[in-house]
Amino acid sequence: MPTKRVDELPLYPTAEPLANEDAQKVCHKYGKVEAYIGDFRRSYLSPIYGFFASQLSKLENASNISKKYYANIMPYFYDENKTDVTKAIFIGVAGMGGFLWGYRRGGYFKKVTYPAFCAGLAATFCYPNQSIDFARIGYAHAKQAIDEFVEPPTPKLKKTNQSIDNSTNEKSLK
Incomplete structure (x- = not known):
C-alpha cells in the first residue's frame, strides 16, 4: 500500500480524490443511539439557536441605530x-x-x-x-x-557673608 509522507501532501485541498483507498473507506456510520441523540439534540437546540439568532438581529439593529445617533449628536457637542x-x-x-x-x-x-x-x-x-x-x-x-x-529636593542653605576661620575653631576644640 503506497503511503505519502507529510511533505508530499498538498497544502490546499484538490478536486482529485486521494489515491489511497483506505482513506476513502474511513467513513463513520452512525448507530441507532447516535442517530437518536443527534435528532434529540437538533430538535432541542434548534429553538434556542433561533432565539439567539433573533436576539442577535435585534442587537445589531439597536447598535446601528445608536451609531447613527452618535454620529449625529457628537459633532454638536464637539463644536x-x-x-x-x-x-x-x-x-x-x-x-x-x-x-x-x-x-x-x-x-x-x-x-x-x-x-x-x-x-x-x-x-x-x-x-x-x-x-x-x-x-x-x-x-x-x-x-x-x-x-x-x-x-526630595535638597534644602537650600542660607548664605552668610562671614567667613569661618579654621584656626579659631581648632583652638576652641583643644
Whole structure:
C-alpha cells in the first residue's frame, strides 16, 4: 500500500480524490443511539439557536441605530461655538445620574466619587480641547509630585557673608 509522507501532501485541498483507498473507506456510520441523540439534540437546540439568532438581529439593529445617533449628536457637542446651555444640561444630567448610581451602591465615598466621575466624563465629551489641556497639566503636576516624593529636593542653605576661620575653631576644640 503506497503511503505519502507529510511533505508530499498538498497544502490546499484538490478536486482529485486521494489515491489511497483506505482513506476513502474511513467513513463513520452512525448507530441507532447516535442517530437518536443527534435528532434529540437538533430538535432541542434548534429553538434556542433561533432565539439567539433573533436576539442577535435585534442587537445589531439597536447598535446601528445608536451609531447613527452618535454620529449625529457628537459633532454638536464637539463644536465649541455652540451655546453652553446644552452642554451644562448634559453635564448636570450626567452628574445627577452619577449621584443616583452612587446612591444605589451605598457608602459615602461612592456617593461623592460617582457624580464627580460622571460629570467629569460628560465634561470631557463636551469640552475635548480643554480636557486634553487639563489632563496634560494634571500629568505634569502628578509627575512633579512623584519625583519630589521619590527624591526630595535638597534644602537650600542660607548664605552668610562671614567667613569661618579654621584656626579659631581648632583652638576652641583643644
